[in-house]
Amino acid sequence: MKIIDGKKIAESLRADIAKEVKGFTRPPGLAVILVGHDPASEVYVRNKTKACVEVGFYSDQLHKSANITQEELISEINRLNDHKTIDGILVQLPLPKHIDENAVIDAILPEKDVDGFSSENIGKLMQNKPFIRPCTPKGVITMLGSINYNLKGKHCVIVGASNIVGRPMAMELLNLDATVTICNSSTKDIKQKAKSADVIIAAAGVPHLVNADWVKEGAVIIDVGINRLDNGKLAGDVDFESVKSKVSAISPVPGGVGPMTIAILLENTVTAYKARI
Numbered sequence: 001m002k003i004i005d006g007k008k009i010a011e012s013l014r015a016d017i018a019k020e021v022k023g024f025t026r027p028p029g030l031a032v033i034l035v036g037h038d039p040a041s042e043v044y045v046r047n048k049t050k051a052c053v054e055v056g057f058y059s060d061q062l063h064k065s066a067n068i069t070q071e072e073l074i075s076e077i078n079r080l081n082d083h084k085t086i087d088g089i090l091v092q093l094p095l096p097k098h099i100d101e102n103a104v105i106d107a108i109l110p111e112k113d114v115d116g117f118s119s120e121n122i123g124k125l126m127q128n129k130p131f132i133r134p135c136t137p138k139g140v141i142t143m144l145g146s147i148n149y150n151l152k153g154k155h156c157v158i159v160g161a162s163n164i165v166g167r168p169m170a171m172e173l174l175n176l177d178a179t180v181t182i183c184n185s186s187t188k189d190i191k192q193k194a195k196s197a198d199v200i201i202a203a204a205g206v207p208h209l210v211n212a213d214w215v216k217e218g219a220v221i222i223d224v225g226i227n228r229l230d231n232g233k234l235a236g237d238v239d240f241e242s243v244k245s246k247v248s249a250i251s252p253v254p255g256g257v258g259p260m261t262i263a264i265l266l267e268n269t270v271t272a273y274k275a276r277i
């Protein structure tokens, strides 16, 4: 059984980026906008900003009040769209309920949309002509590449259909000629579907949802879940102990997909920088 060590792959990606950035005429600039005080979002934004600084990017962190109006937020984005040395703009999600997330995301210029969530970037991914690709699904593909896993003709079951992970994940896998099943909370016989999978991508946000009963012998599992338990510990969507003797490869939590998402954000910022320079 192989452990897909996302932390190690991410470290290597970050080292390559830091080396490449040294040859640039100016540092790539990333603006990260955080609205309100969601504790998980605060941790993610801190980690993203730290990673930017470490590879030599210019990083601008904007912390806005939870009471900001949609118009004020969009006007801030317009200012960053026009900013010469800001190449990437990321609005940390979720946003407060009074703000339309899609309207905010689509206010970001597609060439600065380093999350790849805008209608234009998602549309390009769906057409299999991707430009900037959503970080977590792209990170999962990189992880499967690290074990030279050939997705062509494989049955991939995605547990979870979010805009951030499940849906773009399905397109990434389809673009590599996999056969894809996307499950959501209304899916019937979800265990049986998962059990027929060559690859399970667990992205439901439910701690330890996937156990040995869900898994075919020799399957590959990527665990996208990052769930904070009452005891303060992080848990994935997969019960690692239960499935470990059945799988051929699995990504751990922590140290799996989490560090990859951040490394790919840096990669996407370099893509955005190059597109503008």
Ligand code: GUN
Binding pocket: 090, 091, 092, 093, 094, 115, 135, 136, 164, 261
């Ligand atoms: N919230 C959870 N994951 C993400 C992500 O990848 N990007 C943004 N902007 N917000 C998130």
